[in-house]
Amino acid sequence: xxxxRQLSVSIIGDSPFGVLGxxxxxxxxxxxxxxxxxxxxALTECEPGEDDAILIDIYFVNAxxxxxxxxxxxxxxxxxxxxxxxxxxxxxxxxxFIHRCSQADTIKKQLLQGIIGSCSDAQ
Numbered sequence: 001x002x003x004x005r006q007l008s009v010s011i012i013g014d015s016p017f018g019v020l021g022x023x024x025x026x027x028x029x030x031x032x033x034x035x036x037x038x039x040x041x042a043l044t045e046c047e048p049g050e051d052d053a054i055l056i057d058i059y060f061v062n063a064x065x066x067x068x069x070x071x072x073x074x075x076x077x078x079x080x081x082x083x084x085x086x087x088x089x090x091x092x093x094x095x096x097f098i099h100r101c102s103q104a105d106t107i108k109k110q111l112l113q114g115i116i117g118s119c120s121d122a123q
Contacts, residue, residue: 006031006032007032007053007115008052009026009033009054009055010034010046010051010055011023011033011037011055011056011057012037012040012046012058013037013038013056013058014039014040014058014061015057018084019036022084023036025107025111028108029108034051040056040061040066040069043056043070043073046073047077052080052116053080053081053096053114054073054080055082055084056070056081056084063086063087070095071095079094080114081095081096082098082111083096083097084097084098084100085098086099086101087099096111096114
């Protein structure tokens with residue numbers, strides 16, 4: 001019998017309730033949350049290869065600044081990045097954007113696509 005490797009993510013989120021909701025959602029999908037950090041600057045602490053994806057859910061920083069920091073880290077280290085925001089950017093090339101107001105089932109689908117590296121339109 002072949003065992004399936006459990007997916008693993010780290011969350012960078014500045015809202016305890018937002019992080020709790022994401023952890024609950026990921027747990028229901030059998031995805032392990034390895035670490036949780038509470039500020040965007042913690043992005044530099046994330047090491048490539050330790051996680052299948054880095055999930056960023058920052059409310060109190062401009063969405064463009066979050067995108068710039070995530071893009072800079074992606075260029076440095078590679079990997080998959082998932083950003084939750086109010087802006088509906090298109091997803092591809094290792095960057096997945098999920099609109100916070102999406103339905104839970106849609107968010108779950110987009111999270112899984114972002115973690116495994118599928119390109120999609122996450123609006």
